[in-house]
Amino acid sequence: GRAEMVELLLDSRADIGATNPADGITPLICAVRFARDVRLVKALLAKGAKPDPPDANGMTALHHGVSDSARLDSFLAMLEVNPDVNVRCPSGRTPLHLAIQNSHTALATALIDHGADVTVRC
Structure with a gap:
C-alpha cells in the first residue's frame, strides 16, 4: 500500500523536506490533505518531516x-511533534481559526490543549 511505498522511499533517503516547485506542497502536506492516511503522516513525521514549512500560499x-x-x-499525530499551533497564514488565520470556521470541535479542542492562543484575532 501507500504507507509501505512511502517507507521504502524514506528508507532510501528520499528528501523528506522536498517541495513541489509549482505549489510548495511538501510530502507531509500531501499526506495530510490528499491521502488522508494516518500511517503516511506518522511515517513522514517519524523520519523528521516538519508540519511548520508553508506551501506557496503560506x-x-x-x-x-x-x-x-x-x-x-492525522492532526493529532502532527501535534505530537510540537509544531507552532499559532502560526498564521497570509490572511492572518491560525489553525484554530480554521478549525472553528470548519466546525471541527475536536480539532479546535486539540489545538487549545496544545497551546493555541484563543485570544488571537484575524
Whole structure:
C-alpha cells in the first residue's frame, strides 16, 4: 500500500523536506490533505518531516489539517511533534481559526490543549 511505498522511499533517503516547485506542497502536506492516511503522516513525521514549512500560499500542514476533509488522527499525530499551533497564514488565520470556521470541535479542542492562543484575532 501507500504507507509501505512511502517507507521504502524514506528508507532510501528520499528528501523528506522536498517541495513541489509549482505549489510548495511538501510530502507531509500531501499526506495530510490528499491521502488522508494516518500511517503516511506518522511515517513522514517519524523520519523528521516538519508540519511548520508553508506551501506557496503560506499554508502549513496544520492549516491543511483543519480543512473540511480533516482527519483527527492525522492532526493529532502532527501535534505530537510540537509544531507552532499559532502560526498564521497570509490572511492572518491560525489553525484554530480554521478549525472553528470548519466546525471541527475536536480539532479546535486539540489545538487549545496544545497551546493555541484563543485570544488571537484575524
